[in-house]
Amino acid sequence: xxxxxxxxxxxxxxxxxxxxxxxxxxxxxxxxxxxxxxxxxxxxxxxxxxxxxxxxxxxxxxxxxxxxxxxxxxxxxxxxxxxxxxxxxxxxxxxxxxxxxxxxxxxxxxxxxxxxxxxxxxxxxxxxxxxxxxxxxxxxxxxxxxxxxxxxxxxxxxxxxxxxxxxxxxxxxxxxxxxxxxxxxxxxxxxxxxxxxxxxxxxxxxxxxxxxxxxxxxxxxxxxxxxxxxxxxxxxxxxxxxxxxxxxxxxxxxxxxxxxxxxxxxxxxxxxxxxxxxxxxxxxxxxxxxxxxxxxxxxxxxxxxxxxxxxxxxxxxxxxxxxxxxxxxxxxxxxxxxxxxxxxxxxxxxx
Numbered sequence: 001x002x003x004x005x006x007x008x009x010x011x012x013x014x015x016x017x018x019x020x021x022x023x024x025x026x027x028x029x030x031x032x033x034x035x036x037x038x039x040x041x042x043x044x045x046x047x048x049x050x051x052x053x054x055x056x057x058x059x060x061x062x063x064x065x066x067x068x069x070x071x072x073x074x075x076x077x078x079x080x081x082x083x084x085x086x087x088x089x090x091x092x093x094x095x096x097x098x099x100x101x102x103x104x105x106x107x108x109x110x111x112x113x114x115x116x117x118x119x120x121x122x123x124x125x126x127x128x129x130x131x132x133x134x135x136x137x138x139x140x141x142x143x144x145x146x147x148x149x150x151x152x153x154x155x156x157x158x159x160x161x162x163x164x165x166x167x168x169x170x171x172x173x174x175x176x177x178x179x180x181x182x183x184x185x186x187x188x189x190x191x192x193x194x195x196x197x198x199x200x201x202x203x204x205x206x207x208x209x210x211x212x213x214x215x216x217x218x219x220x221x222x223x224x225x226x227x228x229x230x231x232x233x234x235x236x237x238x239x240x241x242x243x244x245x246x247x248x249x250x251x252x253x254x255x256x257x258x259x260x261x262x263x264x265x266x267x268x269x270x271x272x273x274x275x276x277x278x279x280x281x282x283x284x285x286x287x288x289x290x291x292x293x294x295x296x297x298x299x300x301x302x303x304x305x306x307x308x309x310x311x312x313x314x315x316x317x318x319x320x321x322x323x324x325x326x327x328x329x330x331x332x333x334x335x336x337x338x339x340x341x342x343x344x345x346x347x348x349x350x351x
Contacts, residue, residue, distance in 0.1 A: 014044045018051055029130055039130060042166060045110060048129070064320045065091065066331055068342050070101035070117055077344070079325050085344060091128040100124075108157040108217050111168055115155065125157070125168065136191060138172070139198050151176075151185060154211050156222035158243045167193045171222065171241055177208055177229065190246070207251055210235050214318070216263035218272050220244065221294055225261045226251060235261045238276075240294040249294040254278075255287045255301070264319050275302065275321045277328065282306060284347060286321070286328055302326070303349045 008016075017038065020028065029036040038044055056063050062077045072092045078084040091112060092102055101117035112126040125134045141151075156171040170191040177184040188201040206229050213225035213235065226239040228251075235258060237251040254261075260279030265272070274292060276299075278285045286302040303326060319330040327348035 014047050018048050062320055062322055065107055067105055072102055072105045077329055079322055079327055106155050106157045109159055113155055113157040156215055158220050160243055169243055207239055213261045216265050216274055218274055242294045252297050255299040256285055277319055305347060
């Protein structure tokens with residue numbers, strides 16, 4: 001009796017297909033519904049990600065999603081005596097939209113939520129892994145004030161499980177109390193992929209999210225740097241949006257206060273963590289969570305280096321941690337040049 005793929009155990013089929021090159025998988029999913037269902041299953045995605053991580057570890061390579069020149073790239077970085085940095089591919093190849101520029105990107109389990117630089121009427125969610133694209137119309141609001149500029153929203157992306165099915169969900173909000181305290185724009189809403197609908201949330205914040213820190217997703221929640229509503233710009237807390245509950249938790253203390261703060265996700269010892277980089281005029285400090293949920297957090301200091309060892313204009317747009325080598329790779333733009341080049345600073349106590 002001849003054995004076909006349909007007769008094999010699902011785990012074996014996933015293992016076989018996970019060895020197929022990525023560009024071939026996009027064509028496979030169009031072959032039949034069964035192949036498409038397999039490639040979109042959570043178990044297959046986890047296996048594929050695990051094998052990619054294993055391959056990167058064998059090479060001693062760190063992989064990071066990076067914004068450069070209004071596009072999104074997957075970068076491979078090997079930190080040793082001869083630093084190696086290479087692009088592993090452009091992730092924002094929008095067919096028929098060659099001129100689209102991306103101003104922000106948010107990542108969740110293989111999906112990319114991209115915010116357009118020159119168009120606030122829509123956003124786009126990409127699955128580079130399967131070559132899928134979904135354009136989403138945003139809701140337009142009219143201010144009661146005389147503000148004529150473009151509203152700048154914050155976003156978060158996660159998967160949500162309903163009746164055994166997993167689908168993405170988007171949080172979108174604006175709160176410009178800091179700039180317009182007398183009449184701020186205050187809107188919080190979520191988008192459901194299954195219904196294609198935006199839903200307004202009832203939020204009355206006694207805090208203020210510092211959007212320049214960026215948000216970071218962890219275990220289905222998203223965290224931002226935050227301060228009390230009328231506090232100064234020194235950031236001493238973070239706050240979590242719980243997608244399951246559909247609301248924000250309390251302010252959670254950070255281990256350090258600074259004007260400059262950037263978050264980054266971190267996978268270590270099979271546990272998901274958050275790394276926080278604090279920048280002052282004298283030093284850079286990185287802390288890593290040892291335990292975290294929507295209401296509590298504990299921290300451990302990763303390293304502290306004084307600014308005399310760094311470029312004074314280091315702005316730390318994004319960063320990545322190499323736990324084994326105990327260094328951080330900080331992505332930035334070169335200052336003081338007519339043409340600003342993308343640069344990477346490797347920082348650490350012994351870097």
